Amino acid sequence: MSVPFNIERLVRMLGEARQAVAFTGAGISTESGIPDFRSPGGVWDKMPPVYFEDFMSSQAMRRETWRRRFAMQDLFGDAKPNEGHRAVAELVSRGKVGHVITQN
Numbered sequence: 001m002s003v004p005f006n007i008e009r010l011v012r013m014l015g016e017a018r019q020a021v022a023f024t025g026a027g028i029s030t031e032s033g034i035p036d037f038r039s040p041g042g043v044w045d046k047m048p049p050v051y052f053e054d055f056m057s058s059q060a061m062r063r064e065t066w067r068r069r070f071a072m073q074d075l076f077g078d079a080k081p082n083e084g085h086r087a088v089a090e091l092v093s094r095g096k097v098g099h100v101i102t103q104n
Contacts, residue, residue, distance in 0.1 A: 014096055022088050025103045031082040035075055043072075 014020060026037055036042040037049075047068060054061045081089070091097040 014091070017096070019098045020091070020096060022091065022097045022100045023103075024084070024088065024100065028084045028088075029079065029082070031084065032079040033075070034079050 026034070030036055037044050050061050050065045050068075055065055088097065088100060092100065
């Protein structure tokens with residue numbers, strides 16, 4: 001069951017909180033032109049993720065990770081922070097958010 005988003009309630013809760021934690025994921029960056037990785041047709045449909053344990057245990061996987069990173073530079077190179085990024089940064093700079101937890 002999803003809860004409808006209510007900006008006024010969020011503003012009130014942040015105002016009353018001493019400190020909050022921001023939870024975000026890769027989706028915050030799609031508005032900036034960073035492609036979606038998980039959705040059907042996303043990046044991981046074209047090239048499956050390299051998991052950390054595979055990266056650490058295999059030189060070939062480390063090379064593959066770097067190859068992909070440089071191959072995607074054109075996708076990431078022109079990306080600029082969007083409203084969501086700026087909002088989280090502002091909350092951090094004001095001391096309202098003490099930690100940002102992301103899931104990629």
